[in-house]
Amino acid sequence: MMIEARGLVRTFKTKRGPVHAVQGVDLNVADGEIVGFLGPNGAGKTTTMRMLATLIKPTSGSATVAGCDLAEDPVGVRRRIGYVPQSGSTLPEAIAGDEVVDHARLYGVDKRKAIADGERLFEELDLPGLWRRQCKTLSGGQRRRLDIVMGLIHDPKLIFLDEPTTGLDPQARANLWEHIRQLRRGGATVFLTTHYLDEADALCDRILVIDHGRIVAAGKPEELKQQVSGDGVRLSLADASQAPGVTKIVAELPGAVAVETDGDVVAFRIPKGGSVLPSLLRSIDAQGIELHGVEVHRPTLDDVFLTMTGRSLRDDSETPAPAEEEKEAVA
Numbered sequence: 001m002m003i004e005a006r007g008l009v010r011t012f013k014t015k016r017g018p019v020h021a022v023q024g025v026d027l028n029v030a031d032g033e034i035v036g037f038l039g040p041n042g043a044g045k046t047t048t049m050r051m052l053a054t055l056i057k058p059t060s061g062s063a064t065v066a067g068c069d070l071a072e073d074p075v076g077v078r079r080r081i082g083y084v085p086q087s088g089s090t091l092p093e094a095i096a097g098d099e100v101v102d103h104a105r106l107y108g109v110d111k112r113k114a115i116a117d118g119e120r121l122f123e124e125l126d127l128p129g130l131w132r133r134q135c136k137t138l139s140g141g142q143r144r145r146l147d148i149v150m151g152l153i154h155d156p157k158l159i160f161l162d163e164p165t166t167g168l169d170p171q172a173r174a175n176l177w178e179h180i181r182q183l184r185r186g187g188a189t190v191f192l193t194t195h196y197l198d199e200a201d202a203l204c205d206r207i208l209v210i211d212h213g214r215i216v217a218a219g220k221p222e223e224l225k226q227q228v229s230g231d232g233v234r235l236s237l238a239d240a241s242q243a244p245g246v247t248k249i250v251a252e253l254p255g256a257v258a259v260e261t262d263g264d265v266v267a268f269r270i271p272k273g274g275s276v277l278p279s280l281l282r283s284i285d286a287q288g289i290e291l292h293g294v295e296v297h298r299p300t301l302d303d304v305f306l307t308m309t310g311r312s313l314r315d316d317s318e319t320p321a322p323a324e325e326e327k328e329a330v331a
């Protein structure tokens with residue numbers, strides 16, 4: 001096992017009282033896996049990752065990371081891991097290649113080897129000809145790949161990536177996913193945090209979902225989706241004022257759960273969504289209510305999150321909405 005953590009807790013003391021950022025996390029990451037840590041803002045992803053990377057001490061709990069005990073041998077852990085923070089770690093004015101070599105030398109890598117390995121990683125991560133460039137002149141995607149080179153230069157077995165693709169355009173994200181898959185092919189284990197459900201789905205062998213400092217779901221993306229009962233149905237109404245009438249009809253359908261209204265949309269979950277639609281549409285029509293559209297979809301990771309927490313984890317915005325703006329399920 002590359003990571004084995006038991007009962008990790010981290011409480012921050014603040015002027016306004018204690019913040020219970022991580023409240024008893026158990027997790028396992030096997031050798032060679034890409035594991036995604038998914039959750040909304042403030043769920044405790046970064047804090048958990050920083051504990052596992054020895055950057056902050058757990059308030060309680062224990063872990064073995066890359067074969068070393070976190071509390072007994074943090075230096076051993078640090079030598080065997082790479083950590084790429086959310087904000088990156090390169091200085092804007094610095095020369096890209098110099099940053100990489102300096103970073104490698106912190107880990108005791110000799111200069112000649114650092115240059116050779118760095119130049120090879122620049123090729124592998126699609127940064128050809130950029131060794132002498134100032135970091136600030138690189139594009140967002142290039143800078144993120146440079147951050148990853150910094151995390152890899154001492155040849156770690158385990159690499160932590162905190163939100164590796166936040167702020168990148170879709171093409172740069174897809175490109176970075178491919179590089180992350182390549183790391184695994186090279187034998188590394190990857191543990192990453194993300195807000196993006198599609199990223200977790202496409203890239204990760206296994207997903208851990210965290211909310212309010214606790215793991216609420218764990219498994220392969222497909223397994224998690226199978227836990228959600230039924231398909232999602234969304235009805236778009238011509239007139240939002242008719243939502244209560246539609247909600248009432250939907251609530252009476254046998255097997256309908258998670259009925260939710262948001263303006264002119266009524267959404268719910270139901271087994272065999274496609275086959276209940278004809279009679280549902282007849283009932284809605286019989287009430288004289290006009291629909292603009294109907295969608296039925298197989299369970300997504302967002303549905304998993306909704307089922308586990310009663311809240312939606314949106315994947316369509318750069319910055320997820322604050323908690324008070326999140327949709328509430330209608331009882």
Ligand SMILES: Nc1ncnc2c1ncn2[C@@H]1O[C@H](COP(=O)(O)OP(=O)(O)OP(=O)(O)O)[C@@H](O)[C@H]1O
Pocket residue numbers: 012013014019020021039040041042043044045046047048
């Ligand atoms: N140094 C700190 N002092 C006080 N509170 C902190 C500190 N670091 C994190 N927190 C709080 O702990 C909670 C968890 O934060 P954390 O950064 O781990 O969440 P996250 O899931 O990584 O969120 P994001 O997706 O926004 O990065 C939040 O309420 C945050 O405000």
